[in-house]
Amino acid sequence: MKDLITIGLPSKGRLKDNAISFFNDRGLKILQSEKERNYFGTIENKPNIKIIFLHAKEIIQRLGDGTLDIGVSGLDLLKESDINLQGKINIQRKLDFGNANLVIAVPDDWIDVQTIADLEEVSFDIRSKRNARLRVATKYPNLTNNFLISKGVTQYKLIPSLGATETYPFIGSSEIITDITSTGKTLADNNLRLLKDGLILSSNACLLFAKKKATKLQPFLKSFG
Amino acid sequence: MKSKKLSETIIKTFKTNGFVLSEPDVLLDSDYIIERSGEKFRSSMLTFDREDGKTMCLRPDLTVASCISFLQKKTSSKIYYSGQAYRRSGGKGTNFINDQLGIEILGSKNKIQDDFKVINTILSSAKKIKRKKILIKVGDISLFKSLINSLDMPERWKLRLIRHFWKPSYFEELLKRLEKNTDIDAVTFDADKKRFYEMKKLDQDKVVAGRSISEILKRFDKKIKDPRSFVDGKKIVKIITSFLKINCKLSELDEKLLDFAKKNNLKKNIFRDFKSILNLKKLNQDVNFIANFGRDVEYYTGIVFEVFSGKNEIARGGRYDDLLKSLGAKKNIPAVGAAINLKNI
Numbered sequence: 001m002k003d004l005i006t007i008g009l010p011s012k013g014r015l016k017d018n019a020i021s022f023f024n025d026r027g028l029k030i031l032q033s034e035k036e037r038n039y040f041g042t043i044e045n046k047p048n049i050k051i052i053f054l055h056a057k058e059i060i061q062r063l064g065d066g067t068l069d070i071g072v073s074g075l076d077l078l079k080e081s082d083i084n085l086q087g088k089i090n091i092q093r094k095l096d097f098g099n100a101n102l103v104i105a106v107p108d109d110w111i112d113v114q115t116i117a118d119l120e121e122v123s124f125d126i127r128s129k130r131n132a133r134l135r136v137a138t139k140y141p142n143l144t145n146n147f148l149i150s151k152g153v154t155q156y157k158l159i160p161s162l163g164a165t166e167t168y169p170f171i172g173s174s175e176i177i178t179d180i181t182s183t184g185k186t187l188a189d190n191n192l193r194l195l196k197d198g199l200i201l202s203s204n205a206c207l208l209f210a211k212k213k214a215t216k217l218q219p220f221l222k223s224f225g
Numbered sequence: 226m227k228s229k230k231l232s233e234t235i236i237k238t239f240k241t242n243g244f245v246l247s248e249p250d251v252l253l254d255s256d257y258i259i260e261r262s263g264e265k266f267r268s269s270m271l272t273f274d275r276e277d278g279k280t281m282c283l284r285p286d287l288t289v290a291s292c293i294s295f296l297q298k299k300t301s302s303k304i305y306y307s308g309q310a311y312r313r314s315g316g317k318g319t320n321f322i323n324d325q326l327g328i329e330i331l332g333s334k335n336k337i338q339d340d341f342k343v344i345n346t347i348l349s350s351a352k353k354i355k356r357k358k359i360l361i362k363v364g365d366i367s368l369f370k371s372l373i374n375s376l377d378m379p380e381r382w383k384l385r386l387i388r389h390f391w392k393p394s395y396f397e398e399l400l401k402r403l404e405k406n407t408d409i410d411a412v413t414f415d416a417d418k419k420r421f422y423e424m425k426k427l428d429q430d431k432v433v434a435g436r437s438i439s440e441i442l443k444r445f446d447k448k449i450k451d452p453r454s455f456v457d458g459k460k461i462v463k464i465i466t467s468f469l470k471i472n473c474k475l476s477e478l479d480e481k482l483l484d485f486a487k488k489n490n491l492k493k494n495i496f497r498d499f500k501s502i503l504n505l506k507k508l509n510q511d512v513n514f515i516a517n518f519g520r521d522v523e524y525y526t527g528i529v530f531e532v533f534s535g536k537n538e539i540a541r542g543g544r545y546d547d548l549l550k551s552l553g554a555k556k557n558i559p560a561v562g563a564a565i566n567l568k569n570i
Contacts, residue, residue: 107433112444120385121384133260157259157263169434
């Protein structure tokens with residue numbers, strides 16, 4: 001079908017529920033398969049629209065390679081993705097859910113470290129005393145890198161993390177971390193504290209589309225404002 | 226084979242001046258380099274994973290590769306290299322392969338003599354190829370350091386300015402803040418005194434995320450005592466910017482620096498450490514001193530220079546006393562070196 005539109009939605013959690021409500025509220029009723037774990041869906045009375053439920057990160061990738069025309073995913077994931085990939089994706093609008101901040105966090109007991117300027121000094125201390133780099137554990141290496149360099153911090157090393165990043169400083173895997181947080185509770189419960197000027201990115205869910213498909217999608221996208 | 230012949234001529238000059246060939250490894254441990262040189266190196270390196278999980282890279286630079294080889298005791302201290310280095314330099318269509326040809330004195334015992342030796346060797350090999358309108362531009366990072374250390378401002382500002390001297394755009398940002406007395410650390414400092422006293426009672430050797438309690442408390446204490454703001458930011462910025470504007474013939478440098486010190490009410494002897502540069506008078510060559518010079522490479526610590534033939538930069542180099550230590554040497558190993566820019570010859 002020439003005018004087929006493929007939409008990728010997050011497959012799990014609140015992000016999934018909110019994305020579905022977003023479409024439902026606009027009269028586009030999403031119908032999921034009766035099989036609980038099926039990944040495909042449709043929209044009522046719109047035979048030309050196909051819904052696929054995917055990991056939020058995957059949605060960015062598939063928008064980039066043209067498998068998806070439209071998708072809902074996090075701004076954080078888009079901004080973290082490869083620069084060539086970002087160039088292929090446009091933001092139609094920001095959505096009012098999925099709010100979370102990417103922040104720098106340090107151990108509570110580092111009472112002398114309140115700002116990025118402190119962090120920069122401490123990183124030089126570590127280098128001159130131990131001839132080592134301050135290790136920063138993160139799931140967001142690109143955003144973290146760009147942020148730290150723009151703030152004049154250079155003496156660090158990134159430690160890629162896949163999860164439970166909050167544990168890293170206390171098991172010897174890194175000294176500090178950057179992570180995504182919405183309430184700050186996980187950080188606080190793990191004896192970590194935000195830096196006062198350590199906000200890297202304020203993120204939320206976004207309605208995205210593949211740049212290449214812009215002309216085809218325009219009539220449909222218009223209805224979302 | 227024109228360029229090969231040029232390289233041979235240059236190498237011959239290196240050899241007659243006592244430099245010995247160093248052939249550093251092509252494959253290096255990528256983590257080792259990032260550990261020592263920082264994250265910004267990562268994006269420029271060409272890496273791959275070995276079967277045993279170790280990440281390797283093609284040598285990104287022959288100075289760094291030669292230093293590593295020296296530390297593994299594979300070479301003598303006065304070396305030359307001729308070969309390829311491999312890195313991304315950003316931008317589309319750029320070549321990954323850089324031909325590099327240069328000399329280094331690693332473990333330089335006599336600063337003035339070795340600085341001169343390197344510049345003189347580079348100059349005489351350059352002259353074998355390009356004779357026209359040779360001009361040397363020099364600067365000296367240590368002069369900037371002496372100036373900053375002689376100024377009256379909080380310690381953390383001095384360290385900041387010195388640390389970021391090699392990043393001109395961020396440096397400018399710092400100067401603006403200094404001028405307006407807006408500390409980058411201006412966010413109100415919550416002196417968490419209660420926690421401070423609690424922590425004083427803990428085992429001072431206990432380590433929290435890589436830092437000992439005593440280390441944290443010491444810095445905390447120092448920080449609350451360090452003045453948050455100071456009056457004369459504007460005046461200090463003026464002194465720094467007027468220093469960075471100094472650009473004169475080597476023969477006039479003495480007088481210029483004295484003049485500068487006098488005008489700004491600084492002690493006469495703050496610039497006592499520029500003998501290496503004055504020594505260049507012996508080259509019998511046009512030498513220009515530029516204070517705002519050599520600011521794109523982090524590791525330079527002393528004299529920095531570029532050799533020009535007309536408008537083309539044909540060689541550059543400088544002193545880097547801290548690099549070998551940061552590459553893992555147990556003690557300070559001063560070094561100085563330079564490379565020929567083959568593209569412009």
